[in-house]
Amino acid sequence: MNKPTPLSGFPEFLPSQRTVEREVIATLSRTFELHGFGNIETRAVEPMDQLLRKGDTSKEVYVLRRLQEEDNARDKGMGLHFDLTVPFARYVLENAGKLEFPFRRYQIQKVWRGERPQEGRFREFAQADIDIVGRDTLPFHHDVEVARVMLEALGKLTFLPGFTLQVNNRKLIQGFYAGLGAPDVEETMRLIDKLDKMPAEEVGKLLVSEAGLSDEQAAKCLELATITATDDSFVEKVRALGVESELLEEGLTELATLITATAPLNTDSVRVVADLSIARGLDYYTGTVFETRLDGYESLGSICSGGRYDALASDGKTTYPGVGISLGVSRVLVPLVQKGVLDGDRKVPSTVLVAVSDEESRAEADSAAQQLRAHNVACEVSPNAAKFGKQIRFAERRGIPYVLFATEGGYEIKDIRTGDQVPADPATWTPQNESDLKPQVVANNEEKK
Secondary structure, three states, X not given: OOOOOOOOOOOOOOHHHHHHHHHHHHHHHHHHHHOOOEEOOOOOEEEHXXXXXXXXXXXXXXXXXXXXXXXXXXXXOEEEOOOOHHHHHHHHHHHOOOOOOOEEEEEEEEEEOOOOOEOOEOOEEEEEEEEEEOOOOOOOHHHHHHHHHHHHHHHOOOOOOOEEEEEEEHHHHHHHHXXXXXXXXXXXXXXXXXXXXXXXXXXXXXXXXXXXXXXXXXXXHHHHHOOEEOOOOHHHHHHOOOXXXXXXXXXXXXXXXXXXXXXXXXXXXXXEEEEOOOOOXXXXXXXXXXXXXXXXOHHHOOOEEEEEEEEEEEOOOOEEEEEEEEEEHHXXXXXXXXXXXXXXXXXXXXXXXXXXXXXXXXXXXXXXXXXXXXXXXOEEEOOOOOOHHHHHXXXXXXOOOEEEEEEOOEEEEEEOOOOOEEEOOXXXXXXXXXXXXXXXXXXXXXXXX
16 A cells, blocks of 8 residues: 555644644633533534525535435435534524523534635634524623633633734624615625735725725725724724714624723733724624634634624524634644644653563553552553663653653652652652643744744
8 A cells, every 4th residue: 555645635633733732622611611601512414405505605515425325315415514603503493492592502523615725724624613592682792702701712722822803893884884875785895804815905996896886985995994993992983984874883882892891801912903894704794793813823814703693593483693703723723733833742641651670570560550540640651671771762752751660669750851760659659740740732933944
């Protein structure tokens, strides 16, 4: 068999790199649960008619079929989910009678998209979503809550670069465009959403040619999109543009409330900004919208996005509004890991390597290892009875910080990083530094070239 080559768009981690992903997932999960979010996992496949209800996504969907499938097979017309929102909407409808509303869930799972792989974009990747869903109504304070929860979770990932959460409100921009007299508000929003990919001058031309705006109206729309603020000062800047509408005022009030409520979470590495250029092109957003940029890696685009949708799901009688935010776990981690910015400090979870003096004493080494494991010290026994120097080098290559030796006077343990060696009872010994009990994430600010 020839040596396999990696599949483009399907990233895999080495064990030390997987330490980083596991720590991120564990930290996110702990934080979400602290705020009362329950965990769910939905199936990998959904009917194609459900997957395609979200818009023009047919090119992104991986279709599922069996090799020996017959034309009338019952499982025809299924595909792998391309995000966690579509399966979640189905899950809410399917289980509405068993759920308590408002329903708070978090979900960390793989998704699949058939798009061209590039930095930060993959065909198989992990996402972490939180959502709060109501029955018929969902008060605005939940918009503030999901923003605060995700900010808190990201703030605990101290090994990541800093980030900026950019917030806007669709009511604000829709109300502004309507008050301005835009003939096609939805098209205007869609074009404004291109500002992070195209020069403002080009977007302005499209607003005139495709959205039917006058040059003056297009200029006002572009001027609105330049407004940013870390406090509620943006409100007066918008009003100074001279556009009035009831929906605009509602959006201004909601956005000002959210920015004020999240201001205490601002730090040197965590920033919340009202950014009126953020539109989110997807048409199901109806209020708050979020995007997030990672410091120094702005080329990745938004790593954490979401917003309010007043109709996540509906069965014709009941509507389920929601608000949520989704972190692209793979989108953030894969580029940082591949560039050597993040890694684990060891290749194995073992804290201790139990040395073997000779093969006749292997049973005693196994017994010592079990004593360590009995009080949650991860360890492994040396695979051979080589000279102690070779066994130490074996531990070094794997990143194991301690080696346990049997001596005539009992066991001794050596910290191979410092050279310190002291007597130790494997039934009670634990490292002085608690962080040695499991692999740690190491951040390296110098990227590998």
